[in-house]
Amino acid sequence: MSNRAIIPVKLSLTKGDFYTLWAPTWKEHGEEWQAFLGDDDHVLVFSSSADLLTYLESAKPHDLSSHPKWKAFEAGSADRVVPGSKDEYDIIGAPALLAGRASYESVDALARIFAITRSLAEVTTAKDAVLFFASHSVLSNVARGYEHYAGEHGPGEWSAVGRTVLSNWAKVVSALDEQVRVVEVDSELSADAQTRIDEAATAAAAAKEQAEKAAQKAAEQADPYDSTDWASAGIDPVKITIQGKSVYTLRTYVDGAPQFLGRFGEMFTFPTPKQLVRWIVENDEHDLARTATWEELMIAANAGELEIQVHPVNSYSYSGLVADISKGPEAVDTEQMSRGYELFADAADWASDDSLNSFFLAHPRMQDYISYMLGSTGSSGYVPSKPYTDHAEGWKQLEEILIKRFSKF
Template sequence: MSSRAIIPVKLSLTEGDFYTLWAPNWKEHGAEWQAFLGDDAGLFLFTSPAKMLAFLNSGKKHDLRSHPKWSAFESLPADMIVPEKKDVYDIVGAPALLAGRPSYENVSALGRIFHIARSLGEVTAADDAVLFFASHSMLGNVHRGADHYAGEHGMGEWSAVGRTVLDKWQKVVESLDAQVRVIDVDDKETAEAQSLIDAARIAAAEARAKAELAAKEAEEQADPYDSSVWGAAGIDPVKITIQGKSLYTLRTYVEGRPVFLGRYGEIFTFPTPRQLARWLVENDEHDLANLATWEQVMTQANAGELELIVHPDNEYSYQGLAADIEKGPEAVDTAQMSRGYELFADAADWAADDSLNSYLLANPRMQDFLSYMLGSTESAGYVPSAPFTDHANAWKDLEEMLVKRFSRF
């Protein structure tokens, strides 16, 4: 889901399309909360973004004022009240998605609809919606994505979800329909709000045009990578070729320490740049999401314009290294080895574990060999001698330690 704390959304229910604000789960004072724009009497819905903005500008009371990020949301440009494409939820049309195959688009859209419908049900106490999700655990697999339905039993499970929705979704929709409370706003105030939205959109378009012109001029004078979103954000795509496969991930440095696209020591890796970019649009549970510059990357990702550019400095190849080590020091490309070891160290440093140091302490001959090959002053007086099979096997162990950190391989 979106990394924003408060999200404008468009909901399609039986009576039509409505707009409101959604605050997905957040933690406060040790407790988890979720909310929609409303008050003790229920949910506030509006027939247009302008009416919603006019209501918010009126200063009338609502529950989201107590949200820890409300002040930050209020300070955003007026056009931020308009839902993005991925924040449009056709709740009443969910069964149509299940009539098709479990494609990336169908599964992704259904997962988002399930997410917000469940949240709506819990916040508004819509009993049939709450019971529907609580009673059918297989619905939770939809958030796993299209890959979950690609296996031998995938179509069978997708069909089972379809039968469940076909049988009971009408009650879910009706229970949510009962919570509809459309808030009307004065036409004059609505028109003023629409003018603010239009002005913000014009300003945003002008700002984008100005930025594009500046970027074009900079591109003519600098490394194209420096003028890309990656160079601007200071977050780098990384390509790793190891054990005959190539994988892609992201990495940056914060105060000199590495931070990877991942969580809890697991580096999220993808076989193609396209799959990585698509994954980013639907997921924000990773260590990079908290960076101040992450929104720059997500702006392009959400617009479908994100291109994964790997700078040569961020390409790591382990191909042939173990075989060269076994032949002897003269056969080893020390630059390739140095870069490979850099990635070992970065991964261990980010994961905050002592696995790499522990391994080398337990294998002092390999530690001496690496010091000698990488030009460390600690290798003074040490000269490696044949056979080098143990060193080659130790290097393979280090590669395997790195591979085990990958989410996909």
């Protein structure tokens, strides 16, 4: 069943504009039903939404009280009786929509008018209106939309609809006029209802505005990278700037363990993003090809839609670190050093070799220095002292260990 199970509508008939409730087709116990707010004899209509709300709050009996969604509708705010712009039906003015050529607007409006007119006719058994729809099959194509009338034979068929309506519509409207009863309500109660409708509408507009601002703020704060193929696959481009050059590769984590684009401990690196993409399209002999989401990237790459986008957290720069280390701890950007060391460790874990461990075994003070600089445990009270050239040289050797893993540099 539609979420709009019971809809407030505005109907323009011979005697004016009226408001009522419409329950489009729903299924219950295997049967289809449709209904309007009414009694045993007529559809009940009102001169305003406030009059409609006043009547509903009077608890007088009506046909919709047995609708399966009635209680949910009844529990809504006061403005639940106000029709939306698409729920206003100028039934008496339908012929005017056919005076010109078919357009998106005119076909859509006419289709909606036909739908509610036919529903009114069937619910109230308004004979002339029922016969009108049953006798003219050309009317059913209006529901197909503007595209149906955009072809070679479209204008002729649209004209046929116009002639049919022009010849019969007065009888249709007259038949419906006889099936509605305008209900009068207490004016003071209606005025109070209007006040509550206005308050509810204001509150709803404020809530909508707040929700839109929140959505806009969330969109502004969203990371564009999250919508890329890389983020979807969980495999990230990595940029490494070291010793005056930059290279690109790929990395992911499988069960917390790093995996690079490469094989047997050799990290496949490329001087430009385009070369990297071109290579992965033509080669599948590497560790990442075994990951579950690699095929997602290949689909995008083969379609020419994959572009290298490096998120800032995956961009590593070693520029100036050796020189800064030689100046002393105060000159070192510890965030830059921490990220650089992270890449050393990831590469060593992935390669499953002892190069990093062997280096620290041979240079224990370098391990203490890094622990001190990064504020980690295990520095054993060590504090760096001049000269700092040994630390700078040690860091340079760590960079060389990483570079030796590169396929190209």
